[in-house]
Amino acid sequence: MGIVYLVGAGPGDAGLITVKGLKKLRQCDAVVYDRLASEELLDYVQKDCTKIYVGKQAGKHSKKQEEINAILVECAKKYSTVVRLKGGDPFVFGRGGEEIEALVEHGIAYEVIPGITSAVAVPECAGIPVTHRGISRSFHVITGHTQTSVGSPEYDYETLAKNEGTLVFLMGLSNLEEIATHLVQAGKAGSTPAAVISEGTTGTQRTIRGTLTDIPEKVRGAGLSSPAVIVIGETAGYEYRCPAKHGTRVGIIATDLLRRKLERGLEGLGMQPVSLCDMQVVPTEQMKELEEEFDNLHTYQWVMFTSQNAVRLFFEAMKRCRIDIRKLGNLRFAVLGSGTADRLAEYGIQADFIPSRYEACVLAEEFADNVDPDTKVLIPRAVQGSKELTAILSEHQIAYRDILIYNVEGNLTENIENLDTLDVLVFVSASGVTSFFQEIRKRNLILPENIRIACIGSITRNRLQQEYGEADVVAAVSDVEGLLDAMQKEL
Numbered sequence: 001m002g003i004v005y006l007v008g009a010g011p012g013d014a015g016l017i018t019v020k021g022l023k024k025l026r027q028c029d030a031v032v033y034d035r036l037a038s039e040e041l042l043d044y045v046q047k048d049c050t051k052i053y054v055g056k057q058a059g060k061h062s063k064k065q066e067e068i069n070a071i072l073v074e075c076a077k078k079y080s081t082v083v084r085l086k087g088g089d090p091f092v093f094g095r096g097g098e099e100i101e102a103l104v105e106h107g108i109a110y111e112v113i114p115g116i117t118s119a120v121a122v123p124e125c126a127g128i129p130v131t132h133r134g135i136s137r138s139f140h141v142i143t144g145h146t147q148t149s150v151g152s153p154e155y156d157y158e159t160l161a162k163n164e165g166t167l168v169f170l171m172g173l174s175n176l177e178e179i180a181t182h183l184v185q186a187g188k189a190g191s192t193p194a195a196v197i198s199e200g201t202t203g204t205q206r207t208i209r210g211t212l213t214d215i216p217e218k219v220r221g222a223g224l225s226s227p228a229v230i231v232i233g234e235t236a237g238y239e240y241r242c243p244a245k246h247g248t249r250v251g252i253i254a255t256d257l258l259r260r261k262l263e264r265g266l267e268g269l270g271m272q273p274v275s276l277c278d279m280q281v282v283p284t285e286q287m288k289e290l291e292e293e294f295d296n297l298h299t300y301q302w303v304m305f306t307s308q309n310a311v312r313l314f315f316e317a318m319k320r321c322r323i324d325i326r327k328l329g330n331l332r333f334a335v336l337g338s339g340t341a342d343r344l345a346e347y348g349i350q351a352d353f354i355p356s357r358y359e360a361c362v363l364a365e366e367f368a369d370n371v372d373p374d375t376k377v378l379i380p381r382a383v384q385g386s387k388e389l390t391a392i393l394s395e396h397q398i399a400y401r402d403i404l405i406y407n408v409e410g411n412l413t414e415n416i417e418n419l420d421t422l423d424v425l426v427f428v429s430a431s432g433v434t435s436f437f438q439e440i441r442k443r444n445l446i447l448p449e450n451i452r453i454a455c456i457g458s459i460t461r462n463r464l465q466q467e468y469g470e471a472d473v474v475a476a477v478s479d480v481e482g483l484l485d486a487m488q489k490e491l
Contacts, residue, residue: 002029002080004072004103006096008089008115009033011122012227013201014040015267021113029079032071034087040275041085043256050079065095069102076108087227089115093143093170117141119168122200122229126207127239130166135234138165144172144179144230153179161186166233173198173228177216183232184212193237198224203249203274204418209236248491250424251276253410253432255309258480262426265484274422277410277436279429281309287317287405290380294323297331300401302352302377304367306336306360306389307429308343310381313405315347334377336363337457339479358457358478360386368396375399383407384431386459410435412443420448424491428456428483430463437467452491456483 005024010016017025025031025044033042035055042051052071054063063071075082090096090112103110119141123130130139140163144153153175160167161183172179176196184190190213198206210218212232248271252259256278263273294317305311318325325348334353335341341351353370355363377393377400385404393400408431419440425447427433433455440447447468455461455471457478464471473490475482 001108002076002078002082003109003111004076004082004084005111005113006084006086006090006099007113008094008117009041009085009087010116011088011118011125011201012199013125015263016116016121016201017041018113018115021115024081024113025083025085028081028083030075030081031083031085032068032075033085050075065098069099072099073102073106073108076103076106086115087118089117092117092119092141118200118227118229119170122197123168123195123231123236125201125205126195126197127241128195128197128231129235129238129240130168130231132235132238136164136166138163139168139233140165141168141170142172144169144175155179155182157182157186161188166231166235169230169232171227172230173219173224173226176219176230179230180212180216180232188212188232192232193234195231195236196224196228197231198226198228200227200229203272204415204421205272206421209239248272248424249274249422250426250487251415251419251422252426253277253279253436254426254428255279255281255408257308258428261480262428262484265480266487269484269488271424271487274415274418275413276415276419276422276425277412277432277439279408279410279432279435281313282407282409283313284383284404284407286403287313290314290403290405291317291321293378293401293403294318294321294327297327297378299376300331300378301375302332302334302371303328304334304363304377304379304381304400305340305344306363306379306381306385308340309406309408311335311340311343311347314380317405334363334367336360337478359459360389361392364389364392364396368393368398371398373397377401379403380405382431384434408432408435410439412436412439416440416443416445419445422448422451424487425451425453426455426483426487427453427460427464428480430460433460433463433467454483454487454491456480 007021007024030050031045032052032054054068086094100110120130192212194212194215195209196219208218208222250266250271251274252262253276259275266273332352335344335351337358341354344351355366375398379400379402383404390402452472454473455464456475461471461474473486475486
């Protein structure tokens with residue numbers, strides 16, 4: 001019999017999960033998660049971890065609570081470590097108590113790992129303190145819907161209206177007008193500040209402010225969607241947010257690894273990162289050709305890597321084929337860019353050649369000028385790799401084997417619905433540029449007129465010119481740090 005950890009995932013931003021909660025997530029054999037837990041957190045689980053979605057939302061529950069309880073019991077019987085990942089905190093309208101009762105009934109061990117509740121965090125990230133000296137000495141958290149999600153919630157509105165503290169309603173967006181109307185009817189001043197925060201703490205957070213009298217109409221006009229937090233009281237009129245660069249919303253088109261690095265960096269600059277297009281590295285059938293070529297490594301003098309993905313896939317293939325690392329002993333390595341050099345160094349190998357600029361044509365020209373004419377080069381790379389590179393090598397009569405071992409495919413995230421709210425787009429690869437514009441053309445989407453575009457280097461910039469137009473920011477140093485530095489200076 002295993003143990004079940006009820007882990008609070010926090011209010012939406014994956015970075016707001018606790019250290020202990022993240023540790024258990026990385027260790028678990030199975031994770032049972034709901035829709036309020038950031039799906040980015042699922043990237044941290046082990047590759048063979050079983051993922052079970054039990055998300056619920058008003059009007060269309062995918063699982064009843066009794067079914068969820070049964071799933072947890074069955075998982076505990078099958079797996080040694082189970083994480084029940086719940087949005088916010090397990091005990092703040094999370095029905096964690098009911099799940100624990102089911103576990104206890106079956107003699108299953110459990111532990112609760114608290115999470116940051118959206119009742120406090122979401123207003124806070126919108127600049128609203130739920131308490132403030134001399135203004136609000138208390139705050140009160142109320143569920144905004146009924147037990148069955150059908151019909152109207154029943155509150156003692158007279159008691160709520162008399163309360164001088166801050167009122168925080170969770171999951172109450174569909175009942176906003178009724179809540180506001182009844183509070184006014186019960187004696188709460190219509191001029192009382194009110195705010196509604198949708199998708200709180202995430203890159204798509206939106207805040208609508210008003211008073212009890214006009215907030216329902218303002219929210220309808222803005223088209224806010226769930227999940228949303230309603231704040232009513234004097235502190236709802238506050239907005240403690242640093243103006244410098246805050247509010248700059250940056251759409252990211254990148255693979256998971258680079259996206260995470262960009263998100264951390266952008267947040268450090270006070271910008272709001274929004275994952276717009278997830279790029280996935282997909283091995284091709286030619287990976288088999290690379291594996292066969294491992295038997296012929298002795299016939300090459302150089303291996304050339306033009307990306308970090310190529311480095312990773314090359315060494316993963318070596319491991320999969322049980323190739324002794326010492327077979328690389330007589331080879332030298334050429335790489336495109338400092339990021340690729342750093343990734344190669346992670347495997348214990350220092351790059352022997354790095355071009356002066358992050359451009360495939362420069363790599364080819366400078367490489368050809370620095371090697372013997374009878375040099376033979378193995379080039380495992382992307383399907384969309386530069387044709388210039390191999391053309392220049394051919395011109396210089398450099399023998400090579402070009403193996404296209406992977407492709408990069410993009411999938412737009414649900415955040416594409418908020419494209420018109422973005423201020424900046426960030427591209428970190430030419431394939432990302434191509435995939436993104438192919439996808440938005442399929443949907444007949446158009447970029448906002450004043451949006452600015454940042455590129456990691458000249459290769460990505462050149463592809464952008466082909467697909468769309470000029471970039472506003474191009475990193476002088478073609479890595480994430482160089483891109484962030486350029487954005488800080490030029491945006």
